[in-house]
Amino acid sequence: MPETESTLNDLYEHPGHLLRRAQQISVSIFYDEMGSELTPIQYAVLRNLAAHPGTDQVSLAALTGIDTSTGATVCARLEEKGLLERKVIPTNRRQRALTITGAGEQQLEDMIPGAQRLRRRLLAPLTGPEQLQFMALLTKLVQENNEQSRAPLTPSPNSSR
Known part of the structure; x- marks a missing residue:
């Protein structure tokens, strides 16, 4: 057995359990510092949309690392809140180009101190x-x-990712 492994008798030796915790x-x-206006997934989607305006819903889900059905639900909720708009893409009537609204941009701006x-x-x-090393290792993982x-x-x- 490699020296980095154990018998994993203790639950807290399981990386997956520690990652879940x-x-x-x-x-x-997140909720303590950023309030309850957005869920962490809604925040991530809105942050990615701000960086990639005009992205279609499927591509936005892929950029965020969520499945397309979750992406559709999240986008619908953000649209209901007035934080994003969907517009038909003329070259593909089944796809919608998403753009962040002024209210969505303001919401993200207001959340910067909480995110920090x-x-x-x-x-x-x-x-x-250790923080730098942890972030580098977590990113690599x-x-x-x-x-x-x-x-x-x-x-x-x-x-760059």
Whole structure:
């Protein structure tokens, strides 16, 4: 057995369990710091839409790393809230180009301080160098295992990811 493995008798030796717990903690801090106007997934979709205006719904879901049915539901909710608009793409009447509204842009702007506090709180147990190392390793873990996801992330052509 490699020295990095154990018998995994303790649940807290399972990386998946720790990642799930970290996600629970992250979501809890998200609502503490960013309020309940948007869910974490709605925030991610809106943030990606702001960076990629005019993107169709399927591509936006892929950029966010969520399945298309979840993407459709999230976009519908954001449209109901007046934070995004859907417009027919003339070359493909079945697709809709999505754009963030002024209210959506303002919502994201208003959430920047909360997002900064969220990051600081979540990473606070780590030293500065540990934070950088953790983010680098977490990014590597996600990127290298991307194809194992039920909704693999499809980075944009102009992205560094």
